[in-house]
Amino acid sequence: MKVSSKLFYFVKYVLPRPIKFVNFFLIEGSMKLRLAKPLGYPHTLMIEPTNYCNLKCPLCPTGAGRLGRPVQTVDFEEYKKIIDEMGKYIVHLRLFGWGEPLLHKDLFKMVSYAKRKGMFVNFHTNAFFLTKENTKAMVDSGLDDLNISLDGASQETYSKYRKQGNFQTTIDNI
DSSP states (O other): OOHHHHHHHIIIIITTOHHHHHHHHHHHHHHHTTOSSOSSOOSEEEOOSBSOOSOOOTTSTTTTTOOOSOOOBOOHHHHHHHHHHHTTTOSEEEOOSSSOGGGSTTHHHHHHHHHHTTOEEEEEEOSTTOOHHHHHHHHHHTOOEEEEOOOOSSHHHHHHHSTTOOHHHHHHHO
């Protein structure tokens, strides 16, 4: 992250919220001092909305069928409990893991809910479901950052890593 991006992030998401501000420095200080027991709560949280995907990527545990846990999604009410409990400390929420976030029916509700708690929110996607409707919902939800995994510059190279994907569909969606 560039210095200007880090400064913007800090000024917008940390500085105006006293609890997040104090917690941020407690955690950063704990890391710098290499404390075994941190002095605060995590300021970054990663929640995996779903652990399933539409692609069969050979390098991904989900796509290759090696994840080793049941296919599931996070229930929105359970998600709200987590956000309500940790929201006063969390600065950055990452809504991704080993699945395709856009397959979760409540993804944009999840983003909106976290945004109301003053969090920076992002997720990663393979862009296969990046439709006009989803793009509008994404913007309306207040999503801060979107990362797209493309992994190729042609159908030939893309299909080596993104099994069952379509390069042109992905490009058109982007």
